[in-house]
Amino acid sequence: MAPEREITRERLPAGASAATRPRARLDQPRPSRRRLLPEWDPEAFGRLSERIARFLGTGRFIVWMTIVIILWVLWNIAAPRHLRFDEYPFIFLTLALSLQASYAAPLILLAQNRQDDRDRVNLEQDRKQNERSIADTEYLTREIAALRMGLGEVATRDWIRSELQDLVKELEERSVDGHRRDGVFPAEHPRGRDMDDR
Template identity: 40%
Template sequence: MKRPTFPAPYKHEHAPVKNVNEVITEQLTIGQKAADWIAARVGSWEFIIGQSVLLTLWALLNVTAWVRHWDPYPFILMNLVLSLQAAYTAPMIMMSQNRQAARDRIEAHNDYEVNLKAEVEVKEVLENLAAQNIAIAELQTMLETLLARQDDRE
């Protein structure tokens, strides 16, 4: 009588999956953190509302002359301040976006690696299930043979 053979247990031989966000956050420089902070603040409704209030107050104070006219109409100083703000915030926002694009590429690559690992795992599970089906069929045949012999003896 042939004994059924069972496959060896599957061993996980791949590196653990890494959290991309943690890896990238650990590698951030001070400049990158500053760019992300500025991009997050400038791209918010709080900033838009706050800047709108500030510019409205600036214009009102200079038009009504409640306080000395430090920037009379056409508000050349205000335009200079806004130009300087745009000149510095735009590149910082672009730096943050470029870094985010790089992060997205790393995350896509990580997803690809996870999918490859999952494919290997699924193949192993299917192979083990096929081996179990063969072993069960062999056991069933052996049981039927034993039962047939027992019926013949009776």
């Protein structure tokens, strides 16, 4: 039944509904489309916009722009009349400044958007790194707690020393008490120990 349905789909005209149109093949690349507008690399354009935005945000740009405007105004006031290119209302200067502002604003916004994207990626990486650090810290905390619990049941060197010293003192006390009862020290009666053992 399914093969018949696919055959009927292929026979339908191009204006048929979306449910009955044949699907595009995913194992083959799409044919290239011709575009009327020129193509450009968005990354290169973004980098250029960031460079321009950085320059627009410096004191050097303000100084150079101020010098150009002062020279423009002085030239169009003090130069001979036939050499002036923008008379008193300075319409051409106003047009140039508004044109510069109309391009500067989108470039600055584009640079800010790119910076926001970078900040978002950096924050995401920092968040993941913090999560890994927290997980590592929790793991190490559990391991240290397990080691402490395990060490609580293990005999330490100081504890073994104190136990051995207690045993040595107890043995010394027994040997001194045993010799006092016999009234003989081991040096005077070397066979006393052998006789007791038998």
